[in-house]
Amino acid sequence: MKPRKRLVLLLWMLVCSATTEAIEPISTSIAVGMAAALTGFLASYQNILYYFNECCRPEWISFNRTGLEADLNRKLFGQHIASRIILKAVNGFMSNENPKKPLVLSLHGWTGTGKNFVSQLIAENIYREGMDSSFVHVFTSELHFPHSSQIETYKIQLQQWIKGNVTNCARSMFIFDEMDKMHPGLIDSIKPYLDYYDKLDGVSYRKAIFIFLSNAGGESIIQTALDFWTSGRIREEIELRDLETVLSLSVFNNKKSGLWHTSLIDKNLVDFFVPFLPLEYRHVIQCVLSEMEARRIPPDKNVADQVARDLIYFPKSERIFAVKGCKTIESKLDYYT
Incomplete structure (x- = not known):
């Protein structure tokens, strides 16, 4: 018998023993008191468990907008576009109790510019356990999907992983690293989960967050930054509109990108393509x-x-x-x- 059940049974036995054998008023009072104590214990026991064990409740999942803004300002360098998009996107999504679809962010840029770091900052300001939260799931292409011959198996596994975790907690986060190394077509298997559906097989995915990290599109971002530098303009003048269209087209048409010809882009399911500029x-x-x-x-x-x-x-x-x-x-x- 599990310890929890054993404890509850023992308490019930104590109460029952006191109530059946006691006939004097004082004993009856003790029994009633024990019964009341047990009722209070059972009512608070679950809350005690929630306090010590991570669960899908506000005690463990609560967005800290001020914290995210401060972290982006103090810890992320040279990324004025990414900082602004991330803060607005995450704040708007987490403030909405009934979003129409999951939040889907696609982070692009050269290595070492802060894509993984930003994912960490988002997690730390939503989940009390940060990246160690059981509700934050990281997939790495070369580790989780290494063999192109197994792509059909990977599709089924990926669907099952996401469905199982979102069923467990609607506020789940999924981070896909190395998207530029992912087999083309694999990410399309989760397209229904990112779409505007109320529920799929009884499960709602609308409160989940999906983040794609990729080096794909980095060349176009670098070229834009170089063009601004060559023309004597400061990088802080670069706006999202200078990069978003060329970035999405570059990713969509890049055969080395996991988002190559994907329906996620074709159906406009990616909410933001977030460019990370090269660092000076x-x-x-x-x-x-x-x-x-x-x-x-x-x-x-x-x-x-x-x-x-x-x-x-x-x-x-x-x-x-x-x-x-x-x-x-x-x-x-x-x-x-």
């Missing part, structure tokens, strides 16, 4: 100082400068953008501190 030297400096702060190391601009200068930049002659963004900052900082 000044942004790398900010990344280094932020990492030093996270490690509780006194900020040292000389060390930050050494780390930043050690990275590779492109184009080679101008050295404008860091090839790997802030991706290798942690290991580089280990060398200089």
Whole structure:
């Protein structure tokens, strides 16, 4: 017998024993008191479980708009477009108790620009357990879907995984990393879950969040950033409208993209294509100082400068953008501190 059932049975036996054997007023009072105590215990027992064990309740899932805004402003560097879109999209979705469809974000950009980091920030400001929450699910193409010959099996598994987890908690989050390495056609298997359906087989997916991370489209983002730099315009002048159309077309027509010719784009089920701009030297400096702060190391601009200068930049002659963004900052900082 499970411990919980054993405890409840024991309490009931104590109450029953007191009520059947006692005939004096004082004993009767004790029995009534025990019964009342048991009723209160049973009523609060579930709440105690909710307190100590993560569950799909507001105690564990509650959006912190102020926290997300502060994190995007203080921890994400060089991404004025992405920060603005993410905050508005997530805030609008989480504030709606009856959304028409799941929130679908497609994050694009070169390596080390902050796509994974933003996913982490979103999770940390929705789930008390952050990325460790049992309601946050990360799929990596090369790990979960390695063999092209198994694509039909993967489609069935993916549908089952998503259906099972959303059934368990409507406010589930699914992060698909390495979309540029995903087998074309695989992601289409979850298209019905992202559409404007009230329920599918009794399950509503409208409160779930789907985030796709991809390097696909990075070239077009870089080219736009270079064009602005060449014309003498600052990167902060770049707007979403300068990138969104070319980005969605680039991803849709790229055979190396997991979103190649996907119905998700064709049917306009992706709510936002979020561009992540290539990072400049000044942004790398900010990344280094932020990492030093996270490690509780006194900020040292000389060390930050050494780390930043050690990275590779492109184009080679101008050295404008860091090839790997802030991706290798942690290991580089280990060398200089």
